[in-house]
Amino acid sequence: MASRSPSALGGPLLAPRLSPAVPTWHPARAEAAPMEFSELIKTATVENVLLSRPGLPAVRGTLCITSHHLLLSSSPRGDLELWLLIRNVDAVEKRVHNLGWYQPPRTGGSLRDTRVSGSSGTITLRCKDLKVLQLEIPGMEECLNIASSIEALSSVDSVMMMYPFFYRPPGLRLQQGWHQSPLERYFQQVASQALLRSSQPLTGPNRRRCREDEKLLGTILDEGERGFIIDTRSAQAAKQARMSGGGTEPKSSYPQWRRLHRALDRGRPLQESFIRLVEACAEQGMDRWLGRLESSRWLSHVKAALSTACLAAQCLDREGCKVLVHGAEGTDATLLVTALAQLILDPSCRSLEGFQGLLEREWIQAGHPFQLRCARSASSHGRGKQEAPIFLLFLDCVWQLSRQFPFSLEFGEQLLLTLFDNAYASSYGTFLCNNEKERSLCKVKESTHSLWAWLNQPEERQKYLNPLYSHNPLVIWPSVEPQSIQLWQGLFLRWIRPSQHLDEAWAEIRRLVEGNNSSTKESAGKRLSLTFPDPTAGTRNGR
Structure with missing residues (x-):
């Protein structure tokens, strides 16, 4: 007997300091990486990194990788902090420049003792929200390690290890804003x-x-x-x-x-x-x-x-x-x-x-x-x-x-842009999983915040x-x-x-x-x- 095939049961990610979509951060107090992520981060912090974006001034500062974010704090005053949810990274392109002399590792040493004077690298991050970022990183090894870390972290596909399960925005309660029936x-x-x-x-x-x-x-x-x-x-x-x-x-x-x-x-x-x-x-x-x-x-x-x-x-x-x-x-x-x-x-x-x-x-x-x-x-x-x-x-x-x-239409273009951004990479659990059964098994509504709860705040x-x-x-x-x-x-x-x-x-x-x-x-x-x-x-x- 024929039937119908069963249907499935039923943030803007680069922001200045104190953006409401991300927690405050400083290199000295960056979010700790859980054990599951720590082994994926080969280099956590690099100084003197230059960030370039089309149409905006370049920013030089300290780059830090945490379990879910790529963070840049401007130097020397640290008055500007830029955040990128690593889940937003769609592609990582790297290019290394060897500009000086090579010093092999000392006897009994490891490859980490290798030094290349004047070496540097460029990492281009192509994001899911279509922005393109370029990072100029001093040191060939640091460049390769940063690129490898971003690639590994952005490829984590376990739903319950994604950022919405860790994010706790101020002023919101869990289970607030989830639509009922x-x-x-x-x-x-x-x-x-x-x-x-x-x-x-x-x-x-x-x-x-x-x-x-x-x-x-x-x-x-x-x-x-x-x-x-x-x-x-x-x-x-x-x-x-x-x-x-x-x-x-x-x-x-x-x-x-x-x-x-x-x-x-x-x-x-x-x-x-x-x-x-x-x-x-x-x-x-x-x-x-x-x-x-x-x-x-x-x-x-x-x-x-x-x-x-x-x-x-x-x-x-x-x-x-x-x-x-x-x-x-x-x-x-x-x-x-x-x-x-x-x-x-x-x-x-x-x-x-x-x-x-x-x-x-x-x-x-x-x-x-x-x-x-x-x-x-x-x-x-x-x-x-x-x-x-x-x-x-x-x-x-x-x-x-x-x-x-x-x-x-009561809403404007900014809402549509926000929905696009959050569908591909989000701090909220609204677009997680593929159907209601998966969301129930992962306890999405019990463990993550709803995007609607954030958007519907009066401010x-x-x-x-x-x-x-x-x-x-x-x-x-x-x-x-x-x-x-x-x-x-x-x-x-x-x-x-x-x-x-x-x-x-x-x-x-x-x-x-x-x-x-x-x-x-x-x-x-x-x-x-x-x-x-x-x-x-x-x-x-x-x-």
């Missing part, structure tokens, strides 16, 4: 509209049937009513899935349901597109950069995701039909479509609290495998089979909605609000025309282009809208749109 509350609110999701039916090559599944989908529809099944695979891919035990709903067994195929890339093709886009953004020559942006096809993926979500929303809102969305496992592209469709249709999902509930319901509790999908970002030299930026694609689509409807919450927000009870239909889909500069060019003018524009907008004047909001929104022109105009995918 948002699924049940939400489905009580939208009982009149049925947007369903599942994994694929396991019909297999013999076209097996599952009477229980047929009855379940049949009871959702009234007599004479029809529904739509949106399959996020191509018809050919769905057909091929039967050979490995999967498949689609046979028309004869589901006569009231009409199946629509809307192929969305996932897995390796999406990861390769992400990599090519990041490489294109690092390109200096404008002409070549535009061509590489086009060939990355990332904007095509954004367009396809929004188009499919609009289709689901149209079936619900305009046709008044029930909709079932599924692909293969139901934990990737399926969640992308259902989450975006709800954001388009439901104004409550566009509030800050509602958006957090949407993420809990449609991504975290629904079993998106964050640990697998976000294990590596765009710069890793090791290319695994499980990594895919499907959650980043969702955030990009949300940004497109916020740009096209600047008054309709933090204000940073993520959209000053232009005005409640919009209507459905928001995004344009998916090529000229309407733009590159998310705030993320992909975040560490390449200075954000000073944009920050000043937002500060001015906040000042202008203090009186909550609608005309002021509109003029402020137009002013912001002129701050940064879109560099990809005229090079849209899909033409």
Whole structure:
């Protein structure tokens, strides 16, 4: 008997001194490395290290490696401390410069007695949040040891050894901020509209049937009513899935349901597109950069995701039909479509609290495998089979909605950037593990802090609000025309282009809208749109 495959049970990392996301530190009182980490740290402290970052002044100081952080305290006064969560490191590139003479180890000595006068090394750290850091380290041995230590620490894959299990931010209590049963509350609110999701039916090559599944989908529809099944695979891919035990709903067994195929890339093709886009953004020559942006096809993926979500929303809102969305496992592209469709249709999902509930319901509790999908970002030299930026694609689509409807979302771009950063490397446990079963086994909610608890503190919450927000009870239909889909500069060019003018524009907008004047909001929104022109105009995918 056929059935459906079982779905899974359900910080900004470089900061100045006293950043709330990290504990205070000084080289003399660095966090002690647990025994499990101490053997991975070959050199803990190096003096006279020069840190370089694009567009920012270089900083020279003392570098220290702890179990979870790379720390730099500026010299000589130590008035600036820079932190990097080692989990944020995606790739380590090292280059050694031998500039002097070689002195072999003394008789009876070890290789550690070797001296190379004038030797130094450069380590380039490519981070998961797309920033690039360069460390110039005096001493060849120290350089190699630092690089080796960072590589080893960043590769630790035991969930319970990750930083969220050690982090204790001031003012927060454990188990504070973890959402309780948002699924049940939400489905009580939208009982009149049925947007369903599942994994694929396991019909297999013999076209097996599952009477229980047929009855379940049949009871959702009234007599004479029809529904739509949106399959996020191509018809050919769905057909091929039967050979490995999967498949689609046979028309004869589901006569009231009409199946629509809307192929969305996932897995390796999406990861390769992400990599090519990041490489294109690092390109200096404008002409070549535009061509590489086009060939990355990332904007095509954004367009396809929004188009499919609009289709689901149209079936619900305009046709008044029930909709079932599924692909293969139901934990990737399926969640992308259902989450975006709800954001388009439901104004409550566009509030800050509602958006957090949407993420809990449609991504975290629904079993998106964050640990697998976000294990590596765009710069890793090791290319695994499980990594895919499907959650980043969702955030990009949300940004497109916020740009096209600047008054309709209560939260701003800073929240989306924070979610991206924390999905790949975080001090909080919200995005740990791959499903609810794993989170329960690891006692994530009992042993780590929730990102929502931190973001919802009054002083933090204000940073993520959209000053232009005005409640919009209507459905928001995004344009998916090529000229309407733009590159998310705030993320992909975040560490390449200075954000000073944009920050000043937002500060001015906040000042202008203090009186909550609608005309002021509109003029402020137009002013912001002129701050940064879109560099990809005229090079849209899909033409």
